[in-house]
Amino acid sequence: MGKLIEIRDLSKVYERSKQKVEVLHHINLDVDEGDFIALMGPSGSGKTTLLNLIGGLDLPSGGSISVGGQRIDQLGAAALAKWRAAKVGFVFQFYNLMPMLSAQRNVELPLLLTKLSGAERKKRAAIALQLVGLADRAVHKPTELSGGQQQRVSIARAIVSDPSLLVCDEPTGDLDRQSAEDVLGLLRALNREHGKTVVMVTHDPKAAEYANHTLHLDKGSLVESATTH
Numbered sequence: 001m002g003k004l005i006e007i008r009d010l011s012k013v014y015e016r017s018k019q020k021v022e023v024l025h026h027i028n029l030d031v032d033e034g035d036f037i038a039l040m041g042p043s044g045s046g047k048t049t050l051l052n053l054i055g056g057l058d059l060p061s062g063g064s065i066s067v068g069g070q071r072i073d074q075l076g077a078a079a080l081a082k083w084r085a086a087k088v089g090f091v092f093q094f095y096n097l098m099p100m101l102s103a104q105r106n107v108e109l110p111l112l113l114t115k116l117s118g119a120e121r122k123k124r125a126a127i128a129l130q131l132v133g134l135a136d137r138a139v140h141k142p143t144e145l146s147g148g149q150q151q152r153v154s155i156a157r158a159i160v161s162d163p164s165l166l167v168c169d170e171p172t173g174d175l176d177r178q179s180a181e182d183v184l185g186l187l188r189a190l191n192r193e194h195g196k197t198v199v200m201v202t203h204d205p206k207a208a209e210y211a212n213h214t215l216h217l218d219k220g221s222l223v224e225s226a227t228t229h
Contacts, residue, residue: 005031010063036191036198038208041217047201055167089158093170095150097142104138128156148179168200184210
């Protein structure tokens, strides 16, 4: 398997009240296709910033990011949005589900950006819900689901367009231990059985154990090479 993500000399600077704050300093990182990486580090270390850059939600101040051979740091806003919709699935701590929509409709949302018919969207959403073990909850709204079930719906939404890359920001941060184990087991299965490359930010060492490698960030720098599980 080749490299899916290649990051070279990556920096990110934010300006806050005329003061420049360098959040990431000259990061170099390769992630192989089909790998499962956990990013750890103290609050403010730059974990989420790095994750957002990998997922194309933000652009770097310097350096380069290639994902699947595509220099995403060189894409304009419209091209980047199109790339994200096709190539990346996002899983966030607080699910980001639409409360008025059923699980089925929530999962379908990314497909509204495609040219698929309504029937095809519904079919793909049903397959994704089945994959996360929630086929029997398709008509339920988020308020009728547990936290763990809501996060599984958000994972179904992340995989419905069959992206090669899943980026997960504290996916178990709002869950009890059993629900967290279920969600992490699902991410590991998507990685091992379906070949998804997973990059996950977490503060939980138990969550990091589900990954193949753990990378540690501190004050915007990678402070050590990968810990292998």
